[in-house]
Amino acid sequence: MLEFLDRRGSNCHKYDSLKERFGRDDILPMWVADADYAVPDTILLAIKNRASHPIFGYTRYDEMFFKAIKSWYARRFEWDIDREWILPAQGVVVSINTAIEAFTDVDDGVIIQTPIYPPFFKSIKRHSRKVLDNTLIFKDGKFQIDFDDLEKKAQKAKMLLLCSPHNPTGRVFTLDELKNIADIANRYDLIVVSDEIHSDIILEGKHISIASLANMKDRTITLHAPSKTFNIASLNTSFVIIENDSLRRKFLSFQHKTGLDDGNCFGIEALKAAYTEESEKWLEELLVFLKNSRDMAVDMLNRVNGIKAIPAEATYLLWLDCTDTGMSDDELKNFFVDEAKVGLNEGISFGEAGSGYMRLNFACSTDILKEALGRVDDAMKRRLNED
Numbered sequence: 001m002l003e004f005l006d007r008r009g010s011n012c013h014k015y016d017s018l019k020e021r022f023g024r025d026d027i028l029p030m031w032v033a034d035a036d037y038a039v040p041d042t043i044l045l046a047i048k049n050r051a052s053h054p055i056f057g058y059t060r061y062d063e064m065f066f067k068a069i070k071s072w073y074a075r076r077f078e079w080d081i082d083r084e085w086i087l088p089a090q091g092v093v094v095s096i097n098t099a100i101e102a103f104t105d106v107d108d109g110v111i112i113q114t115p116i117y118p119p120f121f122k123s124i125k126r127h128s129r130k131v132l133d134n135t136l137i138f139k140d141g142k143f144q145i146d147f148d149d150l151e152k153k154a155q156k157a158k159m160l161l162l163c164s165p166h167n168p169t170g171r172v173f174t175l176d177e178l179k180n181i182a183d184i185a186n187r188y189d190l191i192v193v194s195d196e197i198h199s200d201i202i203l204e205g206k207h208i209s210i211a212s213l214a215n216m217k218d219r220t221i222t223l224h225a226p227s228k229t230f231n232i233a234s235l236n237t238s239f240v241i242i243e244n245d246s247l248r249r250k251f252l253s254f255q256h257k258t259g260l261d262d263g264n265c266f267g268i269e270a271l272k273a274a275y276t277e278e279s280e281k282w283l284e285e286l287l288v289f290l291k292n293s294r295d296m297a298v299d300m301l302n303r304v305n306g307i308k309a310i311p312a313e314a315t316y317l318l319w320l321d322c323t324d325t326g327m328s329d330d331e332l333k334n335f336f337v338d339e340a341k342v343g344l345n346e347g348i349s350f351g352e353a354g355s356g357y358m359r360l361n362f363a364c365s366t367d368i369l370k371e372a373l374g375r376v377d378d379a380m381k382r383r384l385n386e387d
């Protein structure tokens, strides 16, 4: 059963870093991508069991860890992966950095599709590689890939950093879209790093791992984790799937180089518990809840003057087009924080393409979501009456 908790005082960024992040703490946090729901009992029990043996020394990834991932992929994504293809890792962002280091050189071009989760462009820049921005285009009510532009950028690139499903637009890429990406990747010999951290939270359509397409197995690095879905981000446990032997060996050697190859004893137990059939039932319940929350949020926000919510096909994040408000990015930030008293992520932090947008996290209780949406509506009405 889904349970929502008051997280204040647990040192969580979402509630306890409000003052540092927004300059005030009397606001409702609808920002960073983690949730207010408790983990399923299966995970809690696994962690308690592990804690009952009070030594937390260096821990190996046991065979059950790999089996759990393999079974999850077969059940959820109909992709039959080999145990050997799986490399355990800490965070997904860590693996993005490892992949950039392993498969590109200084000044190489790396394609991203903005607006995008900020560590994508930050990681490229930090390694002195070139960001090639294949900006998404808004067409037929959805953010879509500009394939002509992708083809042009691919000629100058070594790698595509794909976010599938896409944060912040909530897109679930279709088989046709993935096939088009795959054709371009093959034509221009691109390595594709596919961040699929949101792939369990599918509200519309079906997630397909691009690596499962026949012509992608020798050029794809897939990144995933139970952290978003099951709200266990601080356990720092994720994994990488690489079918091609030499790519996998190279990635592994760079993991060793950074010394980031040790496991978290609680994270390992949590992943094994997360990927069971019992937790899957909990996930189905979560998906129904999130879909209802998304529909309610889209409906309420679309009644607010100047705001258009783009219905997310995946994730618990809503991308809000606020361009019709006529506010600058700074004005938008101040409007949400100081007038509406809600803390969202500023669209501009997802790249220039996010200018005029805001991102709202709806993974909270229905009461909190209603309160936040009501505050936005009231604040906009106050603002319009004053003008």
Ligand SMILES: Cc1ncc(COP(=O)(O)O)c(C=O)c1O
Residues within 6 Å of the ligand: 033, 090, 091, 092, 093, 094, 117, 163, 167, 195, 197, 198, 225, 227, 233, 238
């Ligand atoms: C697309 C995407 N990748 C990676 C992460 C973070 O992953 P990790 O905490 O495993 O580094 C997030 C978190 O919001 C995300 O949205």
